[in-house]
Amino acid sequence: MPGFMTPDQIADRTARALGAAVAAGRDLGIEVDGATVLHDMFSVVVHLAPSPVVARVPVVLPPNTDPDRQAAQQQAELDVVDRLARKGAPVIPPSPLVPRKPVRRDGFSMTFWQFVEQDAEAEPDHVRNAGLVADLHAAMRDDPGELPFLSAAEPDFVTEGLAALESRPDLIEPADLGRAQREWETLEPFVRSREKFEGAFPAVGLQPIHGDAPAVNVVATRDGLLHSDFELVTFGPVEWDLAFLGPEGEAAYNAAARRLGIRELDEHTLHFVNAVGMCRTVAALALAPQLPVLVEAMKSSIERWRATPFAGDLDG
Template sequence: MTNSSRAERAVRIATAAGRRLGLRADSPRVLHDVFNVLVHLAPDPVVVRVPSLTLVPAGEQATRQRRELAVTGWLADAGAPVVAPSPLVPREPVEAGGTSLTFWEYVHESAPDRGSDGDSTDPRALEERFAEQTGQAAQLHRLLAGYPGELPVLPSLVPATGSSLDALRKQPQQFLSTADLDRAEGEYAVLEALVGDIPAHFPDARLQALHGDSPGYNVIRTATGPLFGDFEDVALGPVEWDLTLAGPRGIAAYEQAGGGPVDRQLLDVMEGARLLQVVGALALVPSMPELGPMLEPVVAQWRARAPLALPGVG
């Protein structure tokens, strides 16, 4: 539970919107408070996701949410292991308080795994857990490959990262120098070329519906098994985009689970794109100052890499 003003506002908005839809919302409580605030409208088994840190206008946010609800609803109807849209309200975003909300089934999370020393934060135990969950993403990808709807190609990269970099140029942050920003904008131009025609640069890339935000890190472990959640960035793209941050053990687990061969060169480009996306997230620091120190180590990791480039270009 958190007492941030962001969370308090989210509870008010979620409660009012839920009651308009016929939910009781007698004992709302905050489950999570970072980029989104998740509000459980207890006693009903409904969780409201309230965007709290975003540069996206409510109308555009609703468009993204419709895609997310369509894909997760389709997966849930097929029996896929996902956190499903709530069946107690229509599968549509709800505009409230100047933002756009989505409503999800409440699921009970299992107690965290613990290492041999009883510490659930043991790095080795966490690495093993994320590798296992990345392996489970192979099944998710097989299901997503059959999604019949239309999706844009990696919109969380292009144009979203470009918009973030534009905001940083207008309001620079202490964590990013002018030289850093110049480099970031050069890398974004590379991303525009890639997203505009991925097969031209990677002819063997498997383009399909994706989770869009490292599914191995977006798993809720329940008594009945793991559930994938947070499909906000659902998109069309290469499977390698979903495998960023997985690490060598995660990639091995994915391939062993039947996810197919992973293109290491494309994965490396996608890793660079993920780091650039994090650099762009510094545009949110004015709204959440504590985010800067959280992202600073990733920015350092981005600086240590060679600038993003495409094979055969440059």
């Protein structure tokens, strides 16, 4: 596994992503005179000013990312969010100024979204947002699109990431890695097989879900709160979207679910998704050479995980 990218290398990657977004936007007929980077983490998010268009350019990816699979997932995101927007759901929609499809340019695959003015004074409120997730699930439950089962768990990435970490004791202690690998061995079959999952959780219905911490990915705008970043949209249990939010977030979701007349959260399924999420969190350390801040960012989660019981056998 390579060493950590330097600040200069990361700045160069950001500049290349920015340049690719500008070039792709201009090829699509968008006026771009003052592009601005709005966010730079796993993706470089670029406002193609003065046009009301934002390009999202993923830059931190597993080494063996399949371009066709990436494009298919991006297309699913665009299609699902477009349908939600047409139903009046509070989402940031795809840009109407360009074709609704991912664009590949200079080695990057990107999508284009409508620019919204954010409320810079708004404070994040993940508990409140957890209640909004119930409304989002209600809007998504009848979406007609075909989505793969629990693809948001990224099982190939978890398996490969944990294996890659075997040679990186500088990123994770061997005892922690060993536990994650044993837990993943128990959990993986239920992630990869809808039939096996439904056998273990027979009372839990499945539906289209956001896939990537929707309570965190709520954008406060001058016109209200909007859901964003459906990059991992998938088909699965609603509990997946509430992983790691804790009792307050779960209670807020359940209160909203009762109001809407939809299913409340299942404790057994929450245990499962939290355990899978931790395996995925540990595996994400394999991306730290591309994004060094992950080492510090994951530290508190791993410390809390050490104090939790081992994820036992879920079969039956």
